[in-house]
Amino acid sequence: MHFTGDLADHYDDWIDKGPVKDGRRLTIMTARDRVQAGQEVQVVHVVEATEPGLDVYLMGPKEVFGEAVDGHVANPLPEGMDPFAPAEYDGRVATGPAVDANYDVTTYTFDAPGEHQIVWRLAGWTSNVLRVTVV
């Protein structure tokens, strides 16, 4: 089971957050940005509603769509799907300002040495960029 309350608490102190657009922003975080070839890199996803009145659908962990690794998106957002408001939903809905870290944690491994970039794009929103160096 995946609980994210503690993580949301510490999101506040992550400096390199994604840019705010229309009252929301996407941020991705990882503990390691320098890894050995083949070592796992885990990415945590946070959506923040920075303005009052915006709904935040807290239930999850939600599937992550639109994450690009070195420009390649493995799981694009399905056409017609609202990136923040699921049509079929059961559970709590907070009203902004609010932070939601209840997303799947994605895991990647890299074999090629050098810098790799991870960025999360949902509809018109783009997260901060994680730069992972593989040695």
Place this chain on the structure above:
Amino acid sequence: MRSSQHAKLEAAREAGEAAERTWQQEDARQLAGAIGNQAFARAVATARAGTAMLPAAGPADAGLTSALARAADARRALARDPGDPPATATTDGGTGGQTPTVTTPEIDPGGAGQARSTGGGDAGGGGSGQVAPDGGAGQAQAVTPDGGATSAQPTGGSAPGSGGASRPTATGVSLGSSSQWNDGTTYGLITPIIVRGTNLADVLDSELVGASIDHTGSMASRPSARSNNSGFMPADSIPDDRHGSGVADHLSYFDNHGGDGSYARQQMDLFKIPSLGINTPQDMPNSGYRIKREVKRDGTSVKGIVTKTAEAVSIDGHTSTPGLTAKREATITLR
């Protein structure tokens, strides 16, 4: 007595500082320095103020998470007014702190809890567990469905600071006055969530919703939704539940898969009380509900019916007795 309290607080302060030193000097240095994460390194500097980022959870980070949790516990204890009597986990005397009351007719008086606390208890109450020398909280206490002997009374409550503090408890979930919506795209039922118990500001609550079950009729071929949870949040400020569906989605099943149909999901709450050392999610009694969706022909129209009914539930290994409100329902014309 006062000197004893201050001694405990001093011990907690020292434990918190030690935890932070441990984290700063060991885990943080290794993580921030070795991995070269510039943003992370900047945040380490802010840890002196008692805050820190949490990296992605994982076995390698367990020590860091633990140290952070201990430091946070100690800081929370110290954040309380030192003049307040720090309640011990075993104290059950007094009439409890001032407890704002919301006595809605929807709440089953036969339920275990007494009142919804909207203010998190009185200023003199606090309700924190006794802080252990290791910076953690006091010993875990069994939380009984009836809230034990310390439950606040629905119309009572002492003047701020005059009485002892009630032990935090979580005893069930009621539903407030519900509403419905249909905006043409989605429709459904909205139910305010009222966690019952005492000193709810010290209780962390998470909602658990099971995978969809009991698919019938036109919904028999509908893929099962997976179970999920809300994450933990203070039990005195729980946002409303929404139970929504897509109008076109449901009409599509009605039109293309045989007309009437239904499916359901079970729901219950979990709780933690860090101030009592209860850090492992516990099943909350009296929190079980079934959310049923039904599409149904009604003359020349098609109705969408969402019901939320109290029932005993079993979700992903967790169980609960029926919730404290019998039923809420929304009946909406879809076409």
